[in-house]
Amino acid sequence: MARIVYSCPFVPAEWIEAHGLSACRALPTVRCDTARSPQAGLCPFARSFSEFTAGNDYAGIVFTTACDQMRRASELAAMHTSRPVFLMNVPATTQTAAAKRIYIGELRRLGRFLKTVGGHEPDRDALVHVILRHQRMRDQPWSASGDSPSAMEMDRLEAGPTLMRKAGATSGSPGTVRLGVVGGPIPDGSPFVRQVARAGATIVLDASDSGERTRPARMEPDRLRHDPVAELARAYLAISSIHHRPNDRCFAWLRREVAARDVQGLILRRYVWCDLWHAEAPRLAESVGVPVLDLETDGETDAAAARTVSRIEGFVEILVGEFGATRRSSIALVARS
Amino acid sequence: MKDLGTAAVLACSITNVVAFYPDGAWWTPCIMEHNARLLEVADSLGVPESFCPVRAMLGAFVTRDRFPIPDLLVCGVGATCDDFSAIAQRLSGMGHPIVWWEMPHRRPPEPGEPAVGLPGGGVAPTEQVAIVEAELRRIGQAIAAAAGQRFDENLIAAGIRRGNAIRAMLDELRTMVFTADPCPMPALEMLIAEMLAIHYCSDRNETDQVLLELRGEVERRVRSGMGVLPPDAVRVFWVNPVADLRVMNLVEDVGGRICGTDYMFTHALDAIPEDCPPMEALARTALADSMAGPVSQRADRICRDAARFGSQAVLVSRIPGASHCATEGAIIAEIVRSRLDLPVIEIEVPSNTDAIEPGLCTRLQALVETARGRHA
Numbered sequence: 185m186a187r188i189v190y191s192c193p194f195v196p197a198e199w200i201e202a203h204g205l206s207a208c209r210a211l212p213t214v215r216c217d218t219a220r221s222p223q224a225g226l227c228p229f230a231r232s233f234s235e236f237t238a239g240n241d242y243a244g245i246v247f248t249t250a251c252d253q254m255r256r257a258s259e260l261a262a263m264h265t266s267r268p269v270f271l272m273n274v275p276a277t278t279q280t281a282a283a284k285r286i287y288i289g290e291l292r293r294l295g296r297f298l299k300t301v302g303g304h305e306p307d308r309d310a311l312v313h314v315i316l317r318h319q320r321m322r323d324q325p326w327s328a329s330g331d332s333p334s335a336m337e338m339d340r341l342e343a344g345p346t347l348m349r350k351a352g353a354t355s356g357s358p359g360t361v362r363l364g365v366v367g368g369p370i371p372d373g374s375p376f377v378r379q380v381a382r383a384g385a386t387i388v389l390d391a392s393d394s395g396e397r398t399r400p401a402r403m404e405p406d407r408l409r410h411d412p413v414a415e416l417a418r419a420y421l422a423i424s425s426i427h428h429r430p431n432d433r434c435f436a437w438l439r440r441e442v443a444a445r446d447v448q449g450l451i452l453r454r455y456v457w458c459d460l461w462h463a464e465a466p467r468l469a470e471s472v473g474v475p476v477l478d479l480e481t482d483g484e485t486d487a488a489a490a491r492t493v494s495r496i497e498g499f500v501e502i503l504v505g506e507f508g509a510t511r512r513s514s515i516a517l518v519a520r521s
Numbered sequence: 522m523k524d525l526g527t528a529a530v531l532a533c534s535i536t537n538v539v540a541f542y543p544d545g546a547w548w549t550p551c552i553m554e555h556n557a558r559l560l561e562v563a564d565s566l567g568v569p570e571s572f573c574p575v576r577a578m579l580g581a582f583v584t585r586d587r588f589p590i591p592d593l594l595v596c597g598v599g600a601t602c603d604d605f606s607a608i609a610q611r612l613s614g615m616g617h618p619i620v621w622w623e624m625p626h627r628r629p630p631e632p633g634e635p636a637v638g639l640p641g642g643g644v645a646p647t648e649q650v651a652i653v654e655a656e657l658r659r660i661g662q663a664i665a666a667a668a669g670q671r672f673d674e675n676l677i678a679a680g681i682r683r684g685n686a687i688r689a690m691l692d693e694l695r696t697m698v699f700t701a702d703p704c705p706m707p708a709l710e711m712l713i714a715e716m717l718a719i720h721y722c723s724d725r726n727e728t729d730q731v732l733l734e735l736r737g738e739v740e741r742r743v744r745s746g747m748g749v750l751p752p753d754a755v756r757v758f759w760v761n762p763v764a765d766l767r768v769m770n771l772v773e774d775v776g777g778r779i780c781g782t783d784y785m786f787t788h789a790l791d792a793i794p795e796d797c798p799p800m801e802a803l804a805r806t807a808l809a810d811s812m813a814g815p816v817s818q819r820a821d822r823i824c825r826d827a828a829r830f831g832s833q834a835v836l837v838s839r840i841p842g843a844s845h846c847a848t849e850g851a852i853i854a855e856i857v858r859s860r861l862d863l864p865v866i867e868i869e870v871p872s873n874t875d876a877i878e879p880g881l882c883t884r885l886q887a888l889v890e891t892a893r894g895r896h897a
Contacts, residue, residue: 225839225847225867236539249626252844254605259815260848273625276598276606280655282623289648296631428611429606431619448558459572459844463607466567500746 186243191233191369192250192396196420198318199291202311203303205243211394212236214455214483215375218481227253227457228370228483236256238265244301250274250427266495268296276429278421288417309399319403361500362440364389366397366468367453367461367479375489376453379471383497384504388445391438393451396430398423428459435471442472449475449503451496456482475503523605524624524791525595527776527807529720531661534680538668541588541723544605545716548579549587550872551765556871557587560872566613573604573843574764574872584611593667594619595660598720600813602627603844622656622661625649627814639809640791642825645816654804661800677799685792688842690732691703697739699756699780699830703748705739709767712762718789753875755889756780758832758863760823760853761840763870768881772781772836776893781830783823787811816849820856827861834892835861836885839869864891 197207199519214232230253235300237245238261245267247258255271262269273290274476275283299305324440357367370376370392372502380387391397401422407415424437450472477499481488522544532540549557559580563569566583568576579748581587596609613619627645632637635647658672665672694714698706714735721728742748750773757772758781772779788809794802811819827835835857839846854865868887874881 225842225844227847244891249600250607253847255600255626256816256845257849259852264851270815271626271628273599273628275623275625277623280623280659282658285652286623287627293631335608384880394735427606429596430619431610443876457571457842457843457844457847459607460572463568463611464614467611 187241188244188246188298188301189237189240189242190246190248191229192246192248192272192274193393193423194248194250194420194425195246195272196291196292196400196416198296198315198416199306200298200303200312202306202314202409203298204306205298205301205303206367208242209240210236211369213371214481215517225457227251227257227372227455228481229455229458230254230257232483234261237261238267240508242267243440244270244297245270246269246270247365248274250425253459254367257468268301270294270298274427275421276292276427278428278433283421284417287421288413290415293411294400303464308412311416315403315408315412315416322402338361346359354374361385361503362388362446362448364391364438364445364447364474365395365453366391366438366450366453368392368458369394370453372485373484375484376492379489379493380451380497382493383500385449385496385500388446389441389443389444389450391450393426394453395436397441398425399436426464438468444476449477449499451479451499453479453481456480475499522594522598522609522619523601524807524810525786526719527657527810528595528597528660528802530680530793530806531657531677531683531803532664533684533721535661535665535668535672535676535727536676538664538670539605539723540687540720541591543578543581543588543591543594543748544575545574545719545831546581546587547573547764547872548766549581550577555873556582557584558588559584564609564760569606571842572608573840574581574603575605576608579608579611582615582617585826590617593664595663597624597807598622599624600810601738602812603616604764604842605733606807618661622660623652623653623657624813627808627810629815637805639805641787641791641809641811643809643814643822643824645805649808650804650871652798657759657803657807658800664788669794674799678795678804681793681795681799683878685795687717687725687728687732688790688792689722690736691715692792694732694736694739695771695782695790697736697743697759701739701743701748703752704750704754704778705742705748705869706735707749708773710735711779712766712782712784715784715786715790717887719786728840739779751776751846751895752776755892756831756833757888757892758782758830758835759784759838760836761838761846762783763838764872765870765874767871768838769875771878772883772885772889775882776835777885781799781823781832782827783811783819783826787822812845814853815844817856819849820853823853823859826859827857827863833863833896835863835865836888837865837867839867841869841871864888864895 185206186210188200189208191212200207214228234257247309249255258271275286277283400419402418424434465478478506529540531539550560552873559577562583563576563582598621630646636644662672717728755777759776760783761781762784793806837850848866
């Protein structure tokens, strides 16, 4: 089956599969290539995704406009790969008629693109079936071991549970500091989870762009039967994203989940040149109610790893020493390098 | 904020409304020789120099001593740079309510899809024009409500005609200056004249007068063969505005002159259509924004204008930290070189170029000498 690759959570895997194609959400390792000078201003994740997709055998590559770096990387990618590239408009506003109209229009345009790369017109019943199958997979408890077929399928499509499972448990091991992570997507091969564990902490909330925050809303069965495309759009437009204007919904989600999971500290893991997350670091520190570590990353190198481990360890020490690992604090702290 | 030219026409058409772009604060550090300390304030708010110099706007909203805080803030988002979007969101988070409107990425029409022509020569799908039209109508209604007025599209049509008169005058001025030899008006003065088109510096009547007088002066100089630069100055097409305005003088100091520009608001220079309903006309203008579409289309326009004005070299001025600047320079350079066989260089211009001025001059000199060598 031909494979369609994407990284943005606003691309519905259900829609791709309903067209008879395989949906592959790629979160490639971000390598900091010291042999070349880094391109000033270019997001390392956008660069890695472009290079990864161009170097693999995909039938089509889907970028979105959810961030300007990806929007522009799509054009560069299209110039340097023979594979078909599709740029999907993802609205920044969410509560307007325009946003819904744009998103539904883009789903239909994506569908036409998928047909040009080997897909077929989706049958209405098949679409509903695929949507419900994904819904059931999302309904699985997050504490699943990750080795069931549906859990692995979910990992492939949505990536979020993988990070939680790698952390060892979703409820946090006794005696460890309970951390949340927010920010840019965390690559499949990232040592981040190991680094957190080594520092004596457990991730109990993955609010990164590859985590559970970016899951679509539950589909309403009646609406789904009436108009599956409109319901798919409604569910995906309900995702909380930092790129939304205003992005209050994203902050509300974070505050709610930080409290519900008893998170003791939040790591903002953002890529260098990612303005969307960078600008919000102070607001995060002010609003989530727990200390925040602002961790900038440009890729996976030994030097970067050592620096990251050191900073996470310092953060955990502060949480344990100053605020006590067993109680939550309302003191906001932004630690920067 | 951000759309640079379209919402201002809309706002200025409504009785008792004055429009201005706080975006322009990005020149304040340069003009005030950094005494306004706007960038330092932005630093203190966690928006450091990895962001584009438009972060000065954030500082200006905090110090409140650069411009009056507007009664209503509207901001285009979607196909815009992340820097601006992120900074505008911070403003919102700091308690400045913003009415956001969606500016989708301008995409090429699909085969057989209904499309309309845009100012500047591009096309856009009719569907996208309709979406932007609805968004602008929503913004127009919000502005009218804030001013205690009724939203009247007849007034918008009149505002478009008035705006087009200014754009036409500016077009005449640019054409005269970019094609006359010797150059009758320096680059810096022309950059400021172009900026008037964005929001008339909040005074349409004064803008009329300034452009009228500039045009008269240029006509007089052209008639008498007077110029401000040597006749053999190399004709440079300039891409992107500079945060440090002195750099516009540097290119002239090393033997160049500006013949063609894309300061990121070419859509504010082109005539707004008058053969369609006013809100559709504004939507077409908004979608013509070179920053809202593919860079390759921006490069198309640069090639057309460079050929029209006889440019001998193209200079892409990178804005430090701006999300579009990481990739656009390479694409523009590749297209310009392949189509026009012109030398292209990319420079980076921060808000203060004191420390890098010798290096900048060397690069500008290299461009000018290369272009001159090719045309010798």
